[in-house]
Amino acid sequence: MQDIALRTPQLAAWLAGTDIGLLELRTPQGTLRLGRQGDNIVELPAEEAEPEHSPIHAPSLGVFLHSHPLAAAPLARIGERVEAGQAVGVLxxxxxxxxxxxxxxxxxxxxHAADGLAVGYGTPLLDLLPL
Structure with a gap:
């Protein structure tokens, strides 16, 4: 991002010569946002990115069950924290x-999948918000 910060005046000058209202440049080091405020080009604060959901897909075809047939409680509920490798359902x-x-x-x-639903390989079953 340091290299980009040094080039910000040059990028602002290029942006001023266009009708573009917002320029957002993302790099592994960060995000640079330049926008118009009246006739001036200014650096805008980076927006917080929404965390991406990671779907858990069916590893095979079968009937998706929220809990083990001998247990009444579901293996995972919405809002519940789970660890890597923890069972969240059963096929x-x-x-x-x-x-x-x-x-x-x-x-x-x-x-996504109701209890007792027949699913195919790769069917999205649950959404996981990574920590």
Whole structure:
């Protein structure tokens, strides 16, 4: 970002010669935002990016269950924190029960598949908000 900060006056001059209202440049080091305020080009504060949801997909076809058949409580609820590798559901494939696990630590933010729904490989089952 330091290299970009040195070039900000040059970028502002180029932007002034256009009808572009906002220029946002993202790099691994940060984000630079230049915008118009009247006739002037000014550096704007970077907006906070919304965290991205990470969907948990069905690892196989089967019937998605929110809980183990011998337990009443669901393995994961919306708003609940889960750890990497923790079971968040079960796929029933005939007599086989295959755990559906969280790929990383996070908070369950949504459930896409109803309990007892037949799903195919890659079907989004839950949304995970990474920590």
């Amino acid at each position: 029933k494939i005939g007599p086989l029960l295959l755990p559906v696990t969280a790929p990383q630590a996070g908070i369950v933010d949504g459930i």
